[in-house]
Amino acid sequence: GALIAAARNNHGKIEAIVSPDGWPPEPQHHDVMVVGAGFAGSVMAERLASAGLKVLVVDRRPHIAGNAYDRRDAAGLLIHQYGPHIFHTNSPDVFDYLSRFTEWRPYEHRVLAQVGDQQVPMPINRTTLNLLYDAGLESEEDVEAFLAARAEPVDPIRTSADVVVSRVGRELYETFFRGYTRKQWGLDPSELDKSVTARVPTRADTDDRYFTDTYQAMPADGYTRMFERLLDHPNIELLLGVDYAQIRDAYPHDHLVFTGPIDEYFGHRYGKLPYRSLRFEHRTLPQPQVQRVATVNYPDEATPYTRITEYKHLTGETGPATSVTYEYPSAEGDPYYPIPRAENQALYKRYEALAIAEGDVTFVGRLATYRYYNMDQVVGQALATARRLVRRLATPMDG
Ligand code: FAD
Ligand code: UDP
Numbered sequence: 224g225a226l227i228a229a230a231r232n233n234h235g236k237i238e239a240i241v242s243p244d245g246w247p248p249e250p251q252h253h254d255v256m257v258v259g260a261g262f263a264g265s266v267m268a269e270r271l272a273s274a275g276l277k278v279l280v281v282d283r284r285p286h287i288a289g290n291a292y293d294r295r296d297a298a299g300l301l302i303h304q305y306g307p308h309i310f311h312t313n314s315p316d317v318f319d320y321l322s323r324f325t326e327w328r329p330y331e332h333r334v335l336a337q338v339g340d341q342q343v344p345m346p347i348n349r350t351t352l353n354l355l356y357d358a359g360l361e362s363e364e365d366v367e368a369f370l371a372a373r374a375e376p377v378d379p380i381r382t383s384a385d386v387v388v389s390r391v392g393r394e395l396y397e398t399f400f401r402g403y404t405r406k407q408w409g410l411d412p413s414e415l416d417k418s419v420t421a422r423v424p425t426r427a428d429t430d431d432r433y434f435t436d437t438y439q440a441m442p443a444d445g446y447t448r449m450f451e452r453l454l455d456h457p458n459i460e461l462l463l464g465v466d467y468a469q470i471r472d473a474y475p476h477d478h479l480v481f482t483g484p485i486d487e488y489f490g491h492r493y494g495k496l497p498y499r500s501l502r503f504e505h506r507t508l509p510q511p512q513v514q515r516v517a518t519v520n521y522p523d524e525a526t527p528y529t530r531i532t533e534y535k536h537l538t539g540e541t542g543p544a545t546s547v548t549y550e551y552p553s554a555e556g557d558p559y560y561p562i563p564r565a566e567n568q569a570l571y572k573r574y575e576a577l578a579i580a581e582g583d584v585t586f587v588g589r590l591a592t593y594r595y596y597n598m599d600q601v602v603g604q605a606l607a608t609a610r611r612l613v614r615r616l617a618t619p620m621d622g
Pocket of ligand 1: 258259260261262263264281282283284288289290291305306307308309310311465466467468482483484501559560587588589590596597598599601
């Protein structure tokens with residue numbers, strides 16, 4: 224592939240530039256090479272650069288921001304190339320850190336699930352049950368009694384089926400979780416760790432927000448703009464459209480930060496670690512709005528996609544057209560989700576042992592530590608990892 228270098232225009236914006244032959248003439252020495260310009264790599268790079276280290280960031284994609292990358296589509300609307308990313312966190316440290324690089328647009332995410340010809344709140348709450356069953360539930364006690372009559376106790380709770388069945392019973396489990404999960408993961412919920420469906424609570428009240436975190440907001444100018452500011456540091460150089468394997472030897476460095484898939488780094492020595500992929504279908508429709516809320520989930524197994532997201536709800540943008548993304552789960556394609564189950568964790572642990580033995584390499588992020596982390600968790604992990612690494616690498620003079 225063509226080598227692409229990043230350059231800054233005079234507004235500090237990063238632009239990808241396809242290089243002339245032989246660029247760059249003489250690769251310079253860097254203290255640290257960072258593989259990946261997503262949350263993990265960019266936060267590591269910013270922290271290391273601010274500690275005085277010279278950092279080279281490389282990403283094989285032709286853009287920064289990793290899976291959080293957003294861009295304007297043909298209709299001029301901001302869309303998320305790799306599926307909808309909604310920021311939420313309970314960590315003031317993570318929120319304050321990112322706030323150095325962006326303003327925020329307050330946004331609380333809401334999701335409806337398509338069940339038959341109805342759209343009902345997801346996570347399941349009192350409204351959901353009243354709409355589905357005409358149950359006339361008036362209080363939290365009513366809901367708890369309704370659910371208790373259906374719940375099938377499971378002990379111990381191990382799988383993603385157990386979590387739901389033990390709380391809401393088999394019928395609601397099948398309506399909302401079984402088909403969606405089988406599509407999303409290509410596995411039955413009984414084959415997945417309980418942590419997967421435990422991400423989605425069941426509520427006795429009428430709170431219809433998807434998240435209840437303290438901080439819920441979208442970067443006011445988008446994720447890509449926030450990453451441009453993160454990476455805009457005199458000690459950071461950026462190479463885009465370049466795979467680590469192509470340049471590992473050409474660019475000397477004392478330390479490596481790797482945020483790609485850990486099994487790939489080790490040449491799949493113990494076999495492939497499973498990651499789930501998605502195919503995104505971006506569409507623009509000639510109408511101002513198409514959905515009542517940002518995301519509609521399709522939990523039935525017959526519908527090939529899992530959800531449709533309409534970006535205007537996230538961005539507050541207006542205009543005559545609207546853009547949406549359909550998510551089609553797939554075994555093939557870019558690695559998006561580590562698949563949480565015991566046998567995969569065991570395989571990851573074997574790679575982790577290799578990683579620990581690799582003295583001059585730090586593994587961080589969702590793919591490199593094989594954790595189903597949200598953005599804020601990756602930022603928290605990167606901040607903690609960077610603190611340790613700076614102590615190790617930075618000389619006192621570097622500040
Ligand atoms: P990534 O963003 O995957 O970045 C890794 C980068 O490394 C990539 O850009 C890749 O190209 C590059 N790379 C890998 N290997 C190499 C190599 N050999 N050479 C060069 N470059 C390499 N989180 C939330 O908090 N809220 C959400 O709503 C949310 N929605 C999501 C929706 C979807 C569909 C997906 C897939 C994820 C979602 N997430 C969400 C999770 C979020 O995307 C991740 O937590 C976050 O992006 C992880 O950052 P990262 O830097 O670890 O990995
Ligand atoms: N899930 C489900 N039905 C839903 C929503 C979620 O079965 O309507 C399950 C599914 O297994 C999904 C998991 O809960 O992968 C976590 O959902 P979340 O919305 O957190 O997934 P993500 O946004 O990370 O794709």
